[in-house]
Amino acid sequence: MESDIRQSAKRGSAGVVRPTAGESFVEGISPSMHSVGAVMREVAQSDVPVLLLAERGAGKKATARRVHELSRRGNQAFRVVACATLKSEELGNPAVTNSLTHAGTVYLSEVAELSAEGQSWLLRAMGNGNGKNVPSGAHARFICGSARDLEAEVKAGALREDLYYRISAVCLRLPPLRQRREDIPVLMEHFLKKYERDFQRAAPVLSEETQRLFEEYAWPGNVGELENAAKAIVALGDERVAMGGLRAVLLRPDVSGNGGRVSLKQASRAASREAEKEIILRVLTRTRWNRRRAAEQLQISYKALLYKLKQMGCSEYGAS
Numbered sequence: 001m002e003s004d005i006r007q008s009a010k011r012g013s014a015g016v017v018r019p020t021a022g023e024s025f026v027e028g029i030s031p032s033m034h035s036v037g038a039v040m041r042e043v044a045q046s047d048v049p050v051l052l053l054a055e056r057g058a059g060k061k062a063t064a065r066r067v068h069e070l071s072r073r074g075n076q077a078f079r080v081v082a083c084a085t086l087k088s089e090e091l092g093n094p095a096v097t098n099s100l101t102h103a104g105t106v107y108l109s110e111v112a113e114l115s116a117e118g119q120s121w122l123l124r125a126m127g128n129g130n131g132k133n134v135p136s137g138a139h140a141r142f143i144c145g146s147a148r149d150l151e152a153e154v155k156a157g158a159l160r161e162d163l164y165y166r167i168s169a170v171c172l173r174l175p176p177l178r179q180r181r182e183d184i185p186v187l188m189e190h191f192l193k194k195y196e197r198d199f200q201r202a203a204p205v206l207s208e209e210t211q212r213l214f215e216e217y218a219w220p221g222n223v224g225e226l227e228n229a230a231k232a233i234v235a236l237g238d239e240r241v242a243m244g245g246l247r248a249v250l251l252r253p254d255v256s257g258n259g260g261r262v263s264l265k266q267a268s269r270a271a272s273r274e275a276e277k278e279i280i281l282r283v284l285t286r287t288r289w290n291r292r293r294a295a296e297q298l299q300i301s302y303k304a305l306l307y308k309l310k311q312m313g314c315s316e317y318g319a320s
Helices: 002-008 031-043 060-070 094-101 116-125 150-155 161-167 181-199 208-216 222-236 239-250 264-286 291-298 302-312
Strands: 050-053 078-082 105-109 141-146 170-173
Touching (some): 031 060, 031 170, 050 060, 060 078, 060 141, 094 116, 116 161, 150 161, 181 222, 264 291, 264 302
Parallel strands (some): 050 141, 050 170, 105 141
16 A cells, blocks of 8 residues: 555656556547536636546546646645555554645545545545544645445445535536547547557557447447557557457447446457467468477467467468
8 A cells, every 4th residue: 555655656857746557638529528627627726625426447537637737736746545455554554644645636546445444534634623643734635536326325324424525525427438429539549649659659540440430339448448449559550450359349239238347358358369360370471381480480389389270270280
């Protein structure tokens, strides 16, 4: 936990915490996100607590970071805390509580996962009482996020009602990606350029078929899933190869009404398998299907190549 806090508080030369992968905020062009942007700019001018509600992957952390950047605290630390990892013994550690409550902004991810002790601590840290483990001069701004129905959590007794009202002074709901499809091309362009810089290679130009497929897909993993798709395309350097793996997942029927819970890990694995198959076949063609020479060029063992050929259904081809 302490190492997570230190890691999330790394600063640039000007004292600003630099965004890591997946944390840059892109407003897009949809009316719903224009409304979100307007509220963000408004709440950034005060220290009022903000509650961000959205499905997983919809950009809650990036939104919290953007509010921080727009605020007067923008040159101070932005700290991220996963509430499920915040343990009671850590809240009794002054070093931990000091790092969480001094100047800057604290984003509490999945606030409904706070323990009872954690909820009491947060109330004190936000000024509702004087806990002995919270410095009297603490004045961090708190932004909370959740993918759950917090009113239901309150009714079930899992979340304190007084805490819920304390953290939800401003409640901002972020729309899922399927409800703002016009933003998909804007986001994809952003992520392709991002991974062009990261991988130092040009992103392939997306075909109309792929763009249409992206705009029609339900994106159950939201912006995070879209980013991973862009990353796979740039990493492989070939849209056809990347989409060979992604298409099977993107075309899967929507059985849940919101795109289901299809993990993009499936798509990434499929894309990797497709890319691996493509590379192996190219090398085998170049070596005239001499499997030993191909294994040397692929820098894998002969046995490993035989196993991969068997998986591909090509084990009977080629010379040893």
